[in-house]
Amino acid sequence: MKKAKRCSVLMLCAAVSLSLAACGPKESSSAKSSSKGSELVVWEDKEKSNGIKDAVAAFEKEHDVKVKVVEKPYAKQIEDLRMDGPAGTGPDVLTMPGDQIGTAVTEGLLKELHVKKDVQSLYTDASIQSQMVDQKLYGLPKAVETTVLFYNKDLISEKELPKTLEEWYDYSKKTADGSKFGFLALFDQIYYAESVMSGYGGYIFGKDKDGSYNPSDIGINNEGAVKGAALMQKFYKEGLFPAGIIGEQGINVLESLFTEGKATAIISGPWNVEAFSKAGINYGITKLPKLENGKNMSSFIGVKSYNVSAFSKNAELAQELAVFLANEKNSKTRYEETKEVPAVKSLANDPAIMKSEAARAVTEQSRFSEPTPNIPEMNEIWTPADSALQTVATGKADPKQALDQAAETAKGQIKAKHSGK
Numbered sequence: 001m002k003k004a005k006r007c008s009v010l011m012l013c014a015a016v017s018l019s020l021a022a023c024g025p026k027e028s029s030s031a032k033s034s035s036k037g038s039e040l041v042v043w044e045d046k047e048k049s050n051g052i053k054d055a056v057a058a059f060e061k062e063h064d065v066k067v068k069v070v071e072k073p074y075a076k077q078i079e080d081l082r083m084d085g086p087a088g089t090g091p092d093v094l095t096m097p098g099d100q101i102g103t104a105v106t107e108g109l110l111k112e113l114h115v116k117k118d119v120q121s122l123y124t125d126a127s128i129q130s131q132m133v134d135q136k137l138y139g140l141p142k143a144v145e146t147t148v149l150f151y152n153k154d155l156i157s158e159k160e161l162p163k164t165l166e167e168w169y170d171y172s173k174k175t176a177d178g179s180k181f182g183f184l185a186l187f188d189q190i191y192y193a194e195s196v197m198s199g200y201g202g203y204i205f206g207k208d209k210d211g212s213y214n215p216s217d218i219g220i221n222n223e224g225a226v227k228g229a230a231l232m233q234k235f236y237k238e239g240l241f242p243a244g245i246i247g248e249q250g251i252n253v254l255e256s257l258f259t260e261g262k263a264t265a266i267i268s269g270p271w272n273v274e275a276f277s278k279a280g281i282n283y284g285i286t287k288l289p290k291l292e293n294g295k296n297m298s299s300f301i302g303v304k305s306y307n308v309s310a311f312s313k314n315a316e317l318a319q320e321l322a323v324f325l326a327n328e329k330n331s332k333t334r335y336e337e338t339k340e341v342p343a344v345k346s347l348a349n350d351p352a353i354m355k356s357e358a359a360r361a362v363t364e365q366s367r368f369s370e371p372t373p374n375i376p377e378m379n380e381i382w383t384p385a386d387s388a389l390q391t392v393a394t395g396k397a398d399p400k401q402a403l404d405q406a407a408e409t410a411k412g413q414i415k416a417k418h419s420g421k
Contacts, residue, residue: 098130098303141343
């Protein structure tokens with residue numbers, strides 16, 4: 001979710017088989033009676049509250065409570081909670097990117113959820129893992145996303161699509177002329193570049209035996225990561241990517257070139273489906289291409305979730321609401337309104353969802369993807385890695401030199417900011 005989707009980076013997952021979860025257990029009559037007359041506040045994502053309108057009304061009726069829904073950009077809700085929570089003006093339930101979970105838990109902003117295993121099992125493994133910190137659950141997944149390949153059907157047919165990144169490189173060499181381009185991607189940002197680097201053996205953090213991330217094991221500068229960065233550098237060095245695609249405005253340049261019909265294909269995410277449709281582009285969507293070693297390009301799985309604020313005065317009822325909003329029935333209804341792919345397993349093959357080309361692409365790409373690391377130390381990776389990749393893209397440094405510096409900087413920041421926890 002990085003428009004800037006590192007926040008993952010959004011959101012579709014995996015086969016990480018994108019199927020979503022069924023309804024939670026019914027609460028007891030005593031719990032219902034104690035909730036009578038209560039009021040809950042839900043922070044929902046911008047322009048997404050329609051997706052939970054019916055669910056909220058049903059919950060209000062069943063529990064005899066009032067639920068107030070406030071729309072806020074989901075990636076910034078934790079930032080607002082830091083101020084509003086202690087002031088007593090924050091939400092009971094909020095929504096946030098999975099990669100912010102670790103930081104939020106460390107800061108004491110989220111309430112641990114006590115949800116039965118049969119409810120947790122409704123969701124894909126990757127999506128539920130994004131909500132776990134130290135084997136404890138802090139949220140329920142409501143939507144998943146990954147990056148995918150958008151292509152202009154007026155410029156290339158599905159049958160003509162290159163199958164590998166190297167084939168897209170060859171296609172671009174024949175197509176790019178300075179004003180029109182073949183394949184484009186924001187490879188100066190780790191959120192996108194990791195798709196190539198990980199395919200050759202690079203990684204953000206290694207993992208311990210229990211599956212938890214090891215922040216002392218950073219792999220953004222290992223041999224595979226350097227090889228991937230060298231491959232991506234060719235697109236810039238040979239003029240196959242425009243100079244304007246580097247840096248903060250790069251995403252705007254990339255999207256403009258695609259909507260203007262000046263780029264055959266780009267790597268983006270489902271967050272652009274509506275925008276590209278409104279622009280009148282005759283586009284198709286598919287998974288990311290393979291690499292020359294036979295592995296498919298990977299991607300980060302972004303997970304949106306419902307979480308309970310640690311400052312909620314009705315935490316038990318807020319948990320009931322989170323479970324209800326994220327159940328199978330309401331997840332499907334939410335998809336029908338928002339088109340955000342749900343994280344419930346049982347919905348992975350639902351005809352109503354799989355008829356969407358975007359949902360199918362996200363589901364398939366999720367098979368090759370992993371959740372964005374959700375530990376606080378991830379905050380020390382983004383900037384050094386992006387800075388390094390930009391020097392690679394502009395030719396100011398070779399891949400090994402740049403990535404070694406990024407890894408050293410990240411390790412220093414992790415030691416300075418996180419060693420005392």
